[in-house]
Amino acid sequence: MAAGMLLLAGLAACAPFGSGPGRDAEAVSVVERAVESAVPEANGVFVTMAFSGPSDRTMRVRLYIDPIDDAALADAVDRAADEAWAVSPIDLVSITLEAVAGQRPEVPPGGVEQVITLRPVAEALGIQARLVASGRLILPEATLTTRYGPAGHGEE
Numbered sequence: 001m002a003a004g005m006l007l008l009a010g011l012a013a014c015a016p017f018g019s020g021p022g023r024d025a026e027a028v029s030v031v032e033r034a035v036e037s038a039v040p041e042a043n044g045v046f047v048t049m050a051f052s053g054p055s056d057r058t059m060r061v062r063l064y065i066d067p068i069d070d071a072a073l074a075d076a077v078d079r080a081a082d083e084a085w086a087v088s089p090i091d092l093v094s095i096t097l098e099a100v101a102g103q104r105p106e107v108p109p110g111g112v113e114q115v116i117t118l119r120p121v122a123e124a125l126g127i128q129a130r131l132v133a134s135g136r137l138i139l140p141e142a143t144l145t146t147r148y149g150p151a152g153h154g155e156e
Contacts, residue, residue, distance in 0.1 A: 024049045024057070027090050031083075035061060038083035039076045041068070044104020047084070052093065059084060060096045062112070064104040073099065073116070074124035077137065085144045086152035095144060098136045 028047045035045045044064040049057055061084050063076060077097050084095055099116040117135035122128070127147075131138050144151070 023090065027059075027088055031059065031061070031088055034083045034087040035063075035080045038079045039063060039065075041065065041072075041076060042080075043102065044108075045080070046104060046108040048110065055091070056093045057090055058094045058096065059088065059092050060098065062108070063097070063099045064102055064108075065099055065116075067101055067116070070120040070124060073118075074121040077118060077121045078125055081137075081139055081144070082148045085148045088151065092141065092144075092151065094138060094140045096136050096138045 028049060032045050032047045035047070036042065039045070042063045042065045046062040046064070048060045048062075050060070051057060061080055063080055065073070065076060068076070077099065081095055081097055085092070097118065098112070099118060100112055100114065101116060115135040117132070118137040119129060119132045119135070122132050122137055127137065127139070127143065131140075131143065139147075141151075
């Protein structure tokens with residue numbers, strides 16, 4: 001019985017796809033490269049991870065992009081979300097997307113206040129307006145799964 005409990009405790013400590021800062025940095029790098037490839041009109045991509053619990057990771061994808069019309073922006077944001085969801089090697093509970101006009105700085109700031117509002121993007125994509133906060137589009141896991149299918153975890 002004690003050996004079984006130790007085995008269960010050991011298995012519980014092993015998160016799928018690994019965990020920790022190194023694994024998160026790897027996930028960020030994978031997603032940045034994939035989104036840059038999927039959205040070539042962007043002037044750069046910046047991806048960060050955040051935690052809302054021991055295994056609840058959220059991802060923020062920032063597109064640096066020249067001002068474009070709403071339809072083109074919706075297409076770019078849709079491709080970015082799809083690609084991030086498809087290639088992330090770790091489980092995510094949500095992806096937040098934001099768009100910033102201009103070029104990606106060499107060292108992007110962690111947060112930005114001046115974003116291009118994604119409310120028209122949500123409308124164009126048929127996504128509920130309540131998922132837009134402060135101009136950012138917040139896609140929970142259920143919305144991501146419904147729209148793009150199961151998470152890919154880096155599998156192609």
